[in-house]
Amino acid sequence: MAEESNAPAAAAPAEPSKNALKKAQKEKEKAEKKAAAKARELAERQKKEAADSEDISKDNYGELPLTGSKDFKPTNTDRVDLSTIAEHEGKEVTFRCWVENARSQSAKLAFLNLRQGSNTVQAVVAASDKLSKQMVKFCGTVSTESTLAVTGLVKKAPEPIKSATIQDFEIHILKLFVEAKAEVPLPLQVDDAERPLPTEGEEEKAEADGRPLVSLNTRLNNRTLDLRAKINHAIFDIKDGVCQLFLEFLWKRKFKLFQTPKILGAASEGGANVFELKYFDRSAYLAQSPQFYKQMLITSRFPRVMEIGPVFRAENSNTARHLTEFTGLDLEMEFQEHYHEVMSVLEDLMLFIFNELNKRFKEETELVRSVYHVESFKLPKSGEVPRIPFQEGIKMLREAGEELGDYDDLTTPQEKHLGRLVLEKYGSDFYVLDQFPLAIRPAYTMPSPLDPKLSNSYDLFMRGQEICSGAQRIHDAELLAKMMREHDPPIDPNGAGTKEYVDSFRYGAPPHGGGGFGLERIVQFWLGLPNIRMCSLFPRDPQRVTP
Known part of the structure; x- marks a missing residue:
């Protein structure tokens, strides 16, 4: 007859307390909410990226192929002279110009100073349900002195624009195409050629605002840029x-x-x-x-x-x-x-x-x-x-x-x-x-x-x-x-x-x-x-x- 064991019997596992169960449930719910939020954020980001990738303005901006390099059917669009801009208030106009300055104010807003001959005008590019942020970004980063074909709406300026010769009107851009891109950096800034020649002995100095005094020799060595002034x-x-x-x-x-x-x-x-x-x-x-x-x-x-x-x-x-x-x-x-x-x-x-x-x-x-x-x-x-x-x-x-x-x-x-x-x-x-x-x-x-x-x-x-x-x-x-x-x-x-x-x-x-x-x-x-x-x-x- 076998002997009876004197070892104590194993204790039964304790049941979790009600508080522990409640805490675990809350953590589970919290994790589920966090995962759901991430899923919604990802979905929204993917939706936004999909919308952005469509680019509603993709046909209204960009760099054109070299004129004459491809077969092209003329649009016969009338081009205006900026000197007559006041005659076109409230109308859509198209003109050739070049960039004096381009700057992005934000992801949705950019300003350009455009020049044609001796006339300059301020242009505005603003994102909307008809104009994409991609276009705003492109316009705000066009290199100085690039030649453009621009279509825009002529509007009365809310206040005189002192940085342009045309101070009472501005162009709200609808289309902007680069016809000839200017390489950067330029060997001579056209803006520097607008200022007087330095007097003898001052060629290497700078004005109080830090801008260089460009010598006649430098200007003549880069004469085609100098002549744009x-x-x-x-x-x-x-x-x-x-x-x-x-x-x-x-x-x-x-x-x-x-x-x-x-x-x-x-x-x-x-x-x-x-x-x-x-x-x-x-x-x-x-x-x-x-x-x-x-x-x-x-x-x-x-x-x-x-x-x-x-x-x-x-x-x-x-x-x-x-x-x-x-x-x-x-x-x-x-x-x-x-x-x-x-x-x-x-x-x-x-x-x-x-x-x-x-x-x-x-x-x-x-x-x-x-x-x-x-x-x-x-x-x-x-x-x-x-x-x-x-x-x-x-x-x-x-x-x-x-x-x-x-x-x-x-x-x-x-x-x-x-x-x-x-x-x-x-x-x-x-x-x-x-x-x-x-x-x-x-x-x-x-x-x-x-x-x-x-x-x-x-x-x-x-x-x-x-x-x-x-x-x-x-x-x-x-x-x-x-x-x-x-x-x-x-x-x-x-x-x-x-x-x-x-x-x-x-x-x-x-x-x-x-x-x-x-x-x-x-x-x-x-x-x-x-x-x-x-x-x-x-x-x-x-x-x-x-x-």
């Missing part, structure tokens, strides 16, 4: 205007426009300031002026001639008013009795140009002068242009402390000094010096009957700096040949390039005179710009032949 557009609008006004005035006075050769077989005017070039198997030269051809046209019975064309001067001059290639405005005309008839035409021509610039290009002139803080150009009335004999100008300078001889040529500082004296005495920034010393004028200049050391020649000045040189020309072949031989340096009247010129006077030539203007100088001195290179699209000087 509104101030440069104004300068070249005025330059174009001077040419148009020159032609307008002279056409009405029966001048005919001609184009004379710029490649010559000989350095016809003498001197060393001529560019030589290889012309097939021989040497040729770039024209220093159209002078000989203007006179030969007079002998060909064209009584009044004019030209606008390039002039080349091989002068190793690195000044603020010299270029090796500039644009000449030239004229030549018969006169009846006295060479002052020619001077009168030149004076009235310039007064017409000045007065019309004040009328037709007032906005452009004021824009440039506001940057450089230059005084308005003081003008005399027609018939009252100061005509100062050279000897009187010498006297005025001597009385002001300058030391110079009766027949000395004036230096640039002396010319500027005389300009200040003339302005003080006559109240004019425009005047004429007459009867220059013969020794400092070209060989074809008529000697003066008043003094054999003087000549029937003149210069026109703006703000004390020469813009035009002119004279009565010798129209007798024998006297012309004599003066050429006696010139310093001598010129052979029977030499290549001169014989035909001298011979043209052997067949009867009327008395005549004229002048040649430097177009870039007119623009420079009218606007008071510090350097003539600012008035040449791609200037040429002793140091620069690119871009």
